[in-house]
Amino acid sequence: MANQNQLKTQVNTRNIALTILQSIFQDQAYTHVAIDHYFKMHKGLSKQDRAFITRLVEGTVEHCITLDYIINQFSKTKTPKMKKIILYILRLAVYQIKYMDKVPISAICNEAVKLTKKRKFHPLSGFVNGVLRTIGRKLDEVVYPKEVHDPIQYLSIMYSFPEWLIRLWLKHYPYDTVKEMCENSNKTVDTTIRCNTTRTTAYALKKELEAENITVEQGYLLDDALHIKDYDHLRAVQAFKEGKFSVQDESSMLVGHLASPKNGQRIMDVCAAPGGKSTHVAELMGNTGQVLARDIYPKKLELLEENVKRLHLKNVEIQAYNALEIDKDMVGQADIVLVDAPCSGLGIIRKKPDIRYNIHEEGIKELVCLQKDILKVVQQYVKPEGILMYSTCTVNPEENQNNVTWFTRNYPFDLVPIQDELPEPLEEDERGMIQLLPGFHHTDGFFIAKLKKRAVDLYE
The missing domain is CATH 3.30.70.1170 (Sun protein; domain 3)
Structure with a gap:
């Protein structure tokens, strides 16, 4: 009876994982959001079931390019031509075969066949069974790209990153650094x-x-x-x-510490939701002063409000406001302005593995323009000799160092050296900014620049 109950649980968990994968791959839902949403709707799942589903979904998304490469070695029908649900079932199963060696291959194949039938694809159950059993027998025979012959394809297939992204990183970082970034981005973190x-x-x-x-x-x-x-x-x-x-990741926490807020100050967070940095500076001020936490998205503001209430913070005022629109009443009123700009998110792939598939080069170019447009507006809120903290969770210099260089050339702000405020072993660059790379210091990939407004007449 115990084995039957265990098998029933396994069938259910794999079917749940498949349902979540559909929302991720078809609706472009964020992996962590899709998982969390399902668990909220189905609270009866055990801790063990949730852990299994989470690993299965996150691992399948994380290694998607690698899994498709393996499937295509053994299937006459290539992955782009497969029915989506069949492709997702194969990906789930191949992930288990390759990365979860404690699960018997025969059980993985049987469960995949059952899933195929459960989803009303009975005629394709033989195809699924044949492909998976062949992979189970011949996994060690898969021919992977040679690093020495084609390092870009090698990194793409071995670490499941699109080739265009590998090329982008190689423009700015040495090969060994890019390889380590790829490897770290696939590691499970606490x-x-x-x-x-x-x-x-x-x-x-x-x-x-x-x-x-x-x-x-x-x-x-x-x-x-x-x-x-x-x-x-x-x-x-x-x-x-x-x-x-x-x-909150330690890299993100650095923003609040480097901002050095003083009790009673007025702080604006112009892209605040879900509120990590807003609530952090509010805590650092000991629940004194005022934090204006602004964002444009209603659902994110609801989450921000929920966090503020849960943390018992009395000095945070939540406002729905578009950072691209000037608030004339706030010009020159803020001691500190936090600009955690919308970005490509290339530094947090280890926590949000779907990012690598959903972001594109054109999208990054649009983000760079958006970041500049936000800075043009919100810099006006900073008092003379006040502070603007610019941060992103990406490792792309076009969104980071290049934007700061453009900003200091066009607006009355100077970079503030931060080395003395950084914990060991972190180091600022030659201009006083810091770029953390994913996993190198047990943190996400993250960028921070601290800028001080010159003592000028705002109305000159």
Whole structure:
């Protein structure tokens, strides 16, 4: 009976994974959003089931190019010509065959055939069975590109990155660095959290989480950062419900620390949702002053409001506002303006693996223009001798260093050296900016520049 129940659970979990994959590949839903949405709608899933589904979905998306390459070695019908649902079933199964060696290949094939029939594709069940059993027997015979002969195709197939993206990175970084970025972007990482210092201390929070049998490690760079794993889901963690911490990468937390907000200051976050940086500076000011947290998307603002309430912050004012439109009443009023600009997200692929398939070169060019347009407007809010923090979660210099160079040439701002404020072993570049690469310092890929407005008459 136990084996039958276990098999039933496996069938259900694979079918759930397939449903989530459909929303990711067909509707271009973000992987983490699609998974979280399904779990919210189906709260009866066990911790083990959620963990299996999450790994299966994230792994399949993460290794999609590699999986298709393997499938095409053994299937007469190539992946672009397959029915979508059959392709997704094959991807799920090949991921298990290649990366989950504790699952018997025969069971993987059988479950894939059952899924094919369950989705009303009975005539193709033999095709699915034949392709998967052949791959199971001959996986070690797959011929991969040779790094020495075609390094771009090698990185693309071995690490599942589009070739155009590899070429883009190679324009700006050495080959070995790009290879390590690809490798790090495919690694599973623990959840990084930021202690809400208005409600507890990192030491006390660590002890509280450990009492719930959650594995906790101290942050690598910052004292108020912790890394956690072995928990079911955040909404079930008592300390989370009580607003004692937020999820935020240490790279993103650096923005608040480098901004050095003082109690009572007025801060604007012009692209605020879901609120990591807004709530962080609000905490750093000890619930004093004012943080104007603005964004254009209503659903994201709802999430921001939810986070502010959960964290018991009284100094955050949430506003629906388009960063491209000038608010004349705020000109010259902000001590600090945070500009976490919309970007390509190429630094957070390890957490959002679908990004590598959904972003394109033309889209990046449009983003560069959008970032400049936002800066043109929001720089007006900074007081003379005030601070503008520009950040992105990408590793693309066109969106980062190049934008800052353009900005300082056209507006009365100067880069502020940040080396003395950076935790070891981080180093600013020759101009005073910092570019973190994914995984190199246990962080996401992230860019930060701190700029100070010159003491000029705003109305000259």
